[in-house]
Amino acid sequence: ASADQWRNRSIYQARLLTDRFATPDGSSPPCDTSQRQYCGGTWQGIVKKLDYVQNMGFDAVWISPIVANVEGNTSYGEAYHGYWTQNINALNSHFGTADDLKALSSALHGRGMYLMVDVVVNHMAGTSDPPNFSAFQPFSSQSDFHPECFVVNYDNQTEVEQCWLGDKNVPLVDVNTEDSNIVSTMNSWVSTLVSNFSVDGVRIDTVKHVRKDFWPEFAKSSGVFTIGEVLHNETGYVSAYTQVIDSVLDYPTWFPLVAAFQTTGGNLSALATTVEQAQSSYKNGEFMSGSFLENHDQPRFQSLTQDNALIRNAMTWPFVQDGIPIMYYGQEQSYGGGADPANREALWLSGYVEDKPLVKDVQALNGARKAAISANSNYLTTAVKFLSTGSESTMAVSKPPMLALLTNGGSSSTPSWSIPNAGYQANEELVDVLTCNKLNADGNGGVSVQGSGGSPQVLMPTSSLNKSGGVCSG
Numbered sequence: 360a361s362a363d364q365w366r367n368r369s370i371y372q373a374r375l376l377t378d379r380f381a382t383p384d385g386s387s388p389p390c391d392t393s394q395r396q397y398c399g400g401t402w403q404g405i406v407k408k409l410d411y412v413q414n415m416g417f418d419a420v421w422i423s424p425i426v427a428n429v430e431g432n433t434s435y436g437e438a439y440h441g442y443w444t445q446n447i448n449a450l451n452s453h454f455g456t457a458d459d460l461k462a463l464s465s466a467l468h469g470r471g472m473y474l475m476v477d478v479v480v481n482h483m484a485g486t487s488d489p490p491n492f493s494a495f496q497p498f499s500s501q502s503d504f505h506p507e508c509f510v511v512n513y514d515n516q517t518e519v520e521q522c523w524l525g526d527k528n529v530p531l532v533d534v535n536t537e538d539s540n541i542v543s544t545m546n547s548w549v550s551t552l553v554s555n556f557s558v559d560g561v562r563i564d565t566v567k568h569v570r571k572d573f574w575p576e577f578a579k580s581s582g583v584f585t586i587g588e589v590l591h592n593e594t595g596y597v598s599a600y601t602q603v604i605d606s607v608l609d610y611p612t613w614f615p616l617v618a619a620f621q622t623t624g625g626n627l628s629a630l631a632t633t634v635e636q637a638q639s640s641y642k643n644g645e646f647m648s649g650s651f652l653e654n655h656d657q658p659r660f661q662s663l664t665q666d667n668a669l670i671r672n673a674m675t676w677p678f679v680q681d682g683i684p685i686m687y688y689g690q691e692q693s694y695g696g697g698a699d700p701a702n703r704e705a706l707w708l709s710g711y712v713e714d715k716p717l718v719k720d721v722q723a724l725n726g727a728r729k730a731a732i733s734a735n736s737n738y739l740t741t742a743v744k745f746l747s748t749g750s751e752s753t754m755a756v757s758k759p760p761m762l763a764l765l766t767n768g769g770s771s772s773t774p775s776w777s778i779p780n781a782g783y784q785a786n787e788e789l790v791d792v793l794t795c796n797k798l799n800a801d802g803n804g805g806v807s808v809q810g811s812g813g814s815p816q817v818l819m820p821t822s823s824l825n826k827s828g829g830v831c832s833g
């Protein structure tokens with residue numbers, strides 16, 4: 360599927376955690392994240408839990424890298440995350456067979472959902488120093504890789520591109536992506552992978568570690584939407600990559616997002632400023648970028664704060680933004696693991712309970728976003744605006760017909776938002792989709808709201824919800 364077709368999706372990021380999402384027989388084996396071992400999740404397991412994903416309103420799933428990895432134990436455990444490639448032309452048998460992956464793809468398509476696969480071009484993983492080059496396929500000689508040196512100085516772009524990630528225990532041996540044979544092998548590999556498994560989109564790992572001019576041909580060869588991981592906090596640095604692939608994970612916004620909501624009194628205006636920078640510097644504005652609060656590389660948000668109101672406000676953010684909302688599995692079950700590997704809990708240990716407050720928030724947010732898209736044909740190309748609210752601990756995010764009222768006052772606060780220019784019709788009836796409580800705009804279409812318990816509110820005109828059914832309709 361193309362970038363435009365992806366734009367109105369929510370991705371439920373089962374990525375990484377193919378091993379941690381669902382077992383094929385529905386069993387719940389123990390899974391101690393600190394051991395860094397395979398826990399038993401598979402592609403068949405994901406198929407069995409698609410109702411759970413779809414009931415929350417997601418219509419795309421993003422899975423871990425699928426190729427054959429290092430086998431056995433290393434000083435950092437097993438390759439359960441899938442990022443330690445050994446053979447790009449074989450599948451990771453821990454996750455299933457080619458038929459299982461095809462079955463996942465067709466089960467998703469049968470539901471009108473998309474499959475996104477994570478791919479790694481930058482490196483293959485060794486288990487010794489120097490690595491055993493002959494264990495790699497199809498690049499099996501030392502000259503297929505850049506000479507050994509580990510990335511130390513992230514300000515030196517040549518070093519970032521040509522030295523190795525990892526360390527001497529598990530070196531991430533850096534592929535020579537300057538070599539024209541390697542370039543064409545990689546391009547045809549991604550094209551074959553996409554067509555073999557009817558993949559709809561590709562998440563590209565370690566994008567900033569490969570020269571920029573490698574990417575346009577690679578992205579084009581995939582034939583589908585590409586979203587890249589460029590782990591950096593500056594919009595200026597990251598925006599350059601929006602010129603060479605369809606989109607990026609919006610890391611520059613993630614840093615101030617976490618800072619804004621992890622404590623009361625965090626800086627909301629710094630968050631707004633970064634969004635405005637991204638809107639003007641990314642090639643497609645923020646529209647194509649991946650908007651996320653958590654992923655498998657960062658401590659979970661719920662390891663940073665226990666305040667339920669802060670958590671709910673932060674979780675709301677990706678769904679009321681310009682980008683494609685991406686939710687990392689487990690957040691809805693209040694998982695609170697810290698840094699890798701603790702943030703990679705097995706989801707089956709939660710029991711996949713759907714009758715839970717955060718799960719309901721997610722259903723409402725996905726539902727409201729879909730209703731907004733159908734109510735306003737320009738919704739997906741309307742950039743969010745931040746309206747003045749009269750208080751530093753609140754923020755109003757306007758993307759008509761949606762108006763999200765956020766606060767980082769915390770659960771003991773009584774937030775209020777006073778927005779004279781909210782843009783609604785005079786006295787228009789609105790509903791907060793998170794509670795289904797109704798209110799009315801004032802005679803000038805402004806909104807004045809007194810909240811409680813530090814909760815966010817996501818306002819939509821009642822009329823736009825009626826049209827689509829679903830959220831707050833019964």
Ligand code: ABC
Pocket residue numbers: 395435440442443479513524525529531564565566588590591592655656699700
């Ligand atoms: C393994 C073990 C871990 C152990 C670690 C030492 O080794 O599993 O338990 O702690 C995969 C696995 C990991 C594994 C690694 C290495 O491989 O998932 O579990 O860790 O073996 C991608 C993926 C990621 C994946 C890989 C490798 C790459 O999303 O899951 O990891 O295929 C760099 C890369 C980035 C990469 C990330 C892990 O490392 O750029 O692509 N992610 C700075 C640098 C970043 C750097 C980051 C972390 O440090 O700028 O480039 O990311 O090392 C901000 C700054 C940032 C700064 C951050 C930390 O702070 O603005 O620039 O980032 O303030």
Ligand code: CA
Pocket residue numbers: 481519520521522533534568569
């Ligand atoms: Ca590289």
